[in-house]
Amino acid sequence: xxxxxxxxxxxxxxxxxxxxxxxxxxQVDRLLLHDVTGSVVMRELQASGRAVACPPQVFSIIDHLxxxxxxxxxxxxxxxxxxxxxxxxxxxxxxxxxxxxxxDDQRMGIxxxxxxxxxxxxxxxTVVCGDSHTCTLGGIGAVGWGIxxxxxxxxxxxxxxxxxxxxxxxxxxxxxxxxxxxxxxxILKLIGTIGAGxxxxxxxxxxxxxxxxxxxEARLTLCNMAVECSAKYGxxxxxxxxFEYLKGRSYAPKGEAWDAAVTHWRSLATDEGAIxxxxxxxxxxxxxxxxxxxxxxxxxxxxxDRVPAPAGEPQAQALxxxxxxxxxxxxxxxxxxxxxxVAYIGTCTNARLSDLRLAADWLRGxxxxxxxxxxxxxxxxxxKRAAEAEGLDAVFRAAGFEWHEPGCGMCGSGRGRLENVRVxxxxxxxxxxxxxxxxxxHLASPxxxxxxxxxxxxxxxxxxxxx
Amino acid sequence: MEALRQVTGIAAPLxxxxxxxxxxxxxRFLTRTSEEGLHEGLFxxxxxxxxxxxxxxxxxxxxxxxEARILLGGPxxxxxxxxxxxxxxxxxxxxxxxxxxSFGDIFYNNCFRSGIVxxxxxxxxxxxxxxxxGELTVSVxxxxxxxxxxGEMHAFLLPKxxxxxxxxxxxEVALTLTQQAAMDAFRVRDRALRPWAYL
Numbered sequence: 086x087x088x089x090x091x092x093x094x095x096x097x098x099x100x101x102x103x104x105x106x107x108x109x110x111x112q113v114d115r116l117l118l119h120d121v122t123g124s125v126v127m128r129e130l131q132a133s134g135r136a137v138a139c140p141p142q143v144f145s146i147i148d149h150l151x152x153x154x155x156x157x158x159x160x161x162x163x164x165x166x167x168x169x170x171x172x173x174x175x176x177x178x179x180x181x182x183x184x185x186x187x188x189d190d191q192r193m194g195i196x197x198x199x200x201x202x203x204x205x206x207x208x209x210x211t212v213v214c215g216d217s218h219t220c221t222l223g224g225i226g227a228v229g230w231g232i233x234x235x236x237x238x239x240x241x242x243x244x245x246x247x248x249x250x251x252x253x254x255x256x257x258x259x260x261x262x263x264x265x266x267x268x269x270x271x272i273l274k275l276i277g278t279i280g281a282g283x284x285x286x287x288x289x290x291x292x293x294x295x296x297x298x299x300x301x302e303a304r305l306t307l308c309n310m311a312v313e314c315s316a317k318y319g320x321x322x323x324x325x326x327x328f329e330y331l332k333g334r335s336y337a338p339k340g341e342a343w344d345a346a347v348t349h350w351r352s353l354a355t356d357e358g359a360i361x362x363x364x365x366x367x368x369x370x371x372x373x374x375x376x377x378x379x380x381x382x383x384x385x386x387x388x389x390d391r392v393p394a395p396a397g398e399p400q401a402q403a404l405x406x407x408x409x410x411x412x413x414x415x416x417x418x419x420x421x422x423x424x425x426x427v428a429y430i431g432t433c434t435n436a437r438l439s440d441l442r443l444a445a446d447w448l449r450g451x452x453x454x455x456x457x458x459x460x461x462x463x464x465x466x467x468x469k470r471a472a473e474a475e476g477l478d479a480v481f482r483a484a485g486f487e488w489h490e491p492g493c494g495m496c497g498s499g500r501g502r503l504e505n506v507r508v509x510x511x512x513x514x515x516x517x518x519x520x521x522x523x524x525x526x527h528l529a530s531p532x533x534x535x536x537x538x539x540x541x542x543x544x545x546x547x548x549x550x551x552x
Numbered sequence: 553m554e555a556l557r558q559v560t561g562i563a564a565p566l567x568x569x570x571x572x573x574x575x576x577x578x579x580r581f582l583t584r585t586s587e588e589g590l591h592e593g594l595f596x597x598x599x600x601x602x603x604x605x606x607x608x609x610x611x612x613x614x615x616x617x618x619e620a621r622i623l624l625g626g627p628x629x630x631x632x633x634x635x636x637x638x639x640x641x642x643x644x645x646x647x648x649x650x651x652x653x654s655f656g657d658i659f660y661n662n663c664f665r666s667g668i669v670x671x672x673x674x675x676x677x678x679x680x681x682x683x684x685x686g687e688l689t690v691s692v693x694x695x696x697x698x699x700x701x702x703g704e705m706h707a708f709l710l711p712k713x714x715x716x717x718x719x720x721x722x723x724e725v726a727l728t729l730t731q732q733a734a735m736d737a738f739r740v741r742d743r744a745l746r747p748w749a750y751l
Binding site: 098101102104105106107108110112114121122124125128133135139141142150166167169170173207209210215216217230231232233234235236238239242243244245247249251280281282285286312313315316317336337338342343345346349381383400401403404407514516517518519522 | 567568569570572574575578579582583584585587597626627628631632633634635636637639654655656657658661662665666675711712713714724725728729731734735738739742745746747748749750751
């Protein structure tokens with residue numbers, strides 16, 4: 086048999102019918118719904134009068150519209166629209182008989198944080214959700230991707246999806262990361278290199294020494310931003326580290342089923358000699374922490390660089406000029422001179438326990454600059470419990486951070502308290518107005534955000550000589 | 553869904569690169585329990601000034617493009633969030649086709665399901681169409697864009713099945729449900745191979 090890539094193996098195993106011209110009817114193993122787009126999916130299915138094909142394989146999770154304010158009870162402070170939409174998500178999930186992870190459920194949290202945490206997403210599974218960051222789940226070796234509402238309704242009614250096979254790209258990260266440099270810096274570097282449209286039409290496999298060395302949580306961060314270079318799918322073939330992470334999780338197989346699953350999962354790795362449509366290599370041995378300066382994730386630079394002058398072909402140049410105007414920055418300005426108003430650690434990119442540990446370790450004994458509002462929003466109730474058990478919340482609070490209840494926070498639709506400020510953020514999108522009207526967002530790793538919060542401007546965590 | 557075989561109309565140019573779906577329809581217009589009125593949020597941040605009044609400088613506010621049915625976009629049009637509200641808002645505003653050098657993958661897929669023809673043409677062609685102005689016809693049947701003033705034609709490709717969905721107004725769910733036997737047989741086989749995939 087021809088050597089095959091991980092993606093080919095998973096794809097081939099899910100083809101129910103070949104519809105011709107590259108389109109296939111694919112088996113979908115898990116459908117995740119959330120309170121914004123998921124509500125619409127359920128609404129439209131019910132309006133069509135059709136039934137849910139496989140209720141046990143569908144999960145309705147409430148995360149986007151939650152208010153995360155410190156000490157907020159699960160139903161505090163919701164806007165009338167949030168009350169209506171969250172109410173709809175809960176009611177319809179019950180009517181349709183799908184699993185509901187409700188707001189006060191001890192398992193609650195951001196969809197892409199709890200899906201691996203609970204073992205809802207497993208290696209080799211196809212997982213879809215009306216959310217572009219479903220590619221996050223590639224970090225545990227699932228093939229996850231974002232879909233629209235109509236596709237969601239299709240999956241709810243059939244547990245299958247009509248999908249055209251993408252091309253395959255392998256991105257190999259060579260070398261070893263230096264101190265204070267993380268998965269977030271790797272993916273920002275990639276997007277800066279291939280551009281915000283560089284992955285369109287591709288499923289990206291992340292491989293290489295630096296990827297193998299990443300923890301499962303760091304791989305989730307890496308895959309989370311595959312969509313920011315317009316690739317619908319990004320993944321790391323599963324290995325022993327993943328199996329160890331998943332063992333014993335609520336929805337992971339148990340006993341003999343577990344052993345059979347692991348044997349199957351081991352067979353999914355890309356075969357030696359498999360051919361990719363595109364190959365890309367990045368050496369991360371000398372990689373510095375990365376930060377964005379503009380309004381596209383491709384507008385990225387090393388934290389010690391200057392804001393670059395708009396260059397390249399006319400479209401890119403026009404985009405960069407517009408971005409500088411929006412961001413109120415001048416080309417040539419050292420990024421370290423960019424003063425920030427808000428520092429934010431959270432979202433489906435970087436709100437896992439390991440992210441919080443890194444930031445807290447750095448913050449121990451330090452204080453956030455007086456003019457900075459610093460916020461930490463754990464990605465799930467489990468992350469929050471675990472962090473509090475280790476005393477991380479006390480470290481964040483002592484440094485001057487707000488310690489919030491879990492949820493999508495400033496990335497979801499429950500945000501809106503920010504306006505016309507400059508934010509350094511562990512989130513994944515620096516689009517215009519993404520974190521509130523006229524907000525200017527700089528994307529960075531949790532360590533870079535922590536260091537910047539303390540410095541009051543964009544800062545390099547390595548200068549403080551931490552681990 | 554109604555059938556869509558061709559669109560004729562004025563093309564409005566919005567040639568910025570990486571127009572993300574947050575800009576096409578900001579999140580705050582999606583937190584609602586009805587899909588009507590999405591067009592009110594279309595390009596809201598770019599279409600309105602800080603005081604809430606329409607910005608006459610924004611292309612879609614210009615009288616010449618009030619009735620535009622086709623949008624000319626830049627590379628990687630519709631990147632970012634998977635929200636189908638983006639093509640739906642375009643459709644509600646009267647657009648039936650977007651012509652751009654490349655698209656975000658999820659947006660491209662969503663277009664077909666929202667009754668919009670996404671057309672990929674080389675960047676220089678899209679720019680030339682924007683310069684020329686006037687009416688265009690996007691034909692799903694012929695997979696070609698015709699410049700009405702000159703008769704000049706530009707061919708494009710559409711995935712076969714998605715093209716048929718547009719042309720015939722097919723209900724995709726109904727179409728898939730005709731494969732119920734294949735789905736059932738697949739699941740019996742697959743469940744034996746991967747029992748853990750079934751809850």
